[in-house]
Amino acid sequence: xxxxxxxxxLVQAGxxxxxxxxxxxxxxxxxxxxxxxxxxxxxxEVVAASxxxxxxxxxxxxxxxxxxxxxxxKNTVFLQMNTLKPEDTAVYYCAxxxxxxxxxxxxxxxxxxxxxxxxTVSS
Numbered sequence: 001x002x003x004x005x006x007x008x009x010l011v012q013a014g015x016x017x018x019x020x021x022x023x024x025x026x027x028x029x030x031x032x033x034x035x036x037x038x039x040x041x042x043x044x045e046v047v048a049a050s051x052x053x054x055x056x057x058x059x060x061x062x063x064x065x066x067x068x069x070x071x072x073x074k075n076t077v078f079l080q081m082n083t084l085k086p087e088d089t090a091v092y093y094c095a096x097x098x099x100x101x102x103x104x105x106x107x108x109x110x111x112x113x114x115x116x117x118x119x120t121v122s123s
Contacts, residue, residue, distance in 0.1 A: 001023065001024070001025040001111075002023070002024045002025055003021050003022070003024075003094050003095070003112055004022045005019060005092065005093065005114035005115060005116065005117045006019070006021075006117055007020050008117030008118045008119045008120075009118075009120070010120045010121075011084055011120070012121070012122050013086055013122065013123050015084050016080070016081060016083075016084065017081045017084065017119060018078060018079070018081070019079040019081070019092055019094075020078055021033070021035075021078075021094030021114055022075060023075045023076070023077075024075070028070060028075050028077065029052075030052050030100045030101055031100060031101075031102075032049060032051045032052050032104070033049070033077040033095070033096050034047075034048065034068075034094070034096070034105070035047045035048050035068060035079045035093070035095075036092070036093045036107060037090035037091065037093070037119075038090055039087075039090040042090075044107050046105045046106075047059055047062055047066065048062065048067075048079060049068070049103070050068045050069070050070055050077060051103035052100070052101050052102070052103065053103070056068060062081075062088075065082050065083045066080065066081050066082070067079070067080040068080075077094060079092070079094075084121045086121045086123045087121075088119060088121050089119060089120050090119060091119075092116065092117050092118075093113050093115075093117075094114040095111075095112060095113045095114070096110060096111070096112050097110050097111055098111035098112070
């Protein structure tokens with residue numbers, strides 16, 4: 001399984017970006033997908049997760065601003081990020097677990113990771 005993430009960049013505070021993550025090697029239909037981020041000097045944290053069953057999770061700091069979605073036909077998961085803030089600056093990773101029909105928000109339980117895409121929000 002390979003995940004290819006893209007869509008990061010430099011944006012001013014208040015702006016928007018949409019991240020995409022294309023999966024290859026298997027379909028995403030029966031698997032949870034998530035976006036994590038890691039800022040310099042900080043631990044990796046889950047930003048949003050989309051379970052195989054349709055359940056959606058957002059970390060508190062992005063609720064109302066970020067939206068995770070998936071297009072199963074294109075084997076792609078998206079993260080629409082609006083009203084970006086400087087504290088959103090980080091490398092963003094998409095990830096998926098090996099197990100089918102399994103949902104988790106814990107980073108160690110995700111087995112496959114994209115290469116990361118840098119998001120920088122200037123003030």
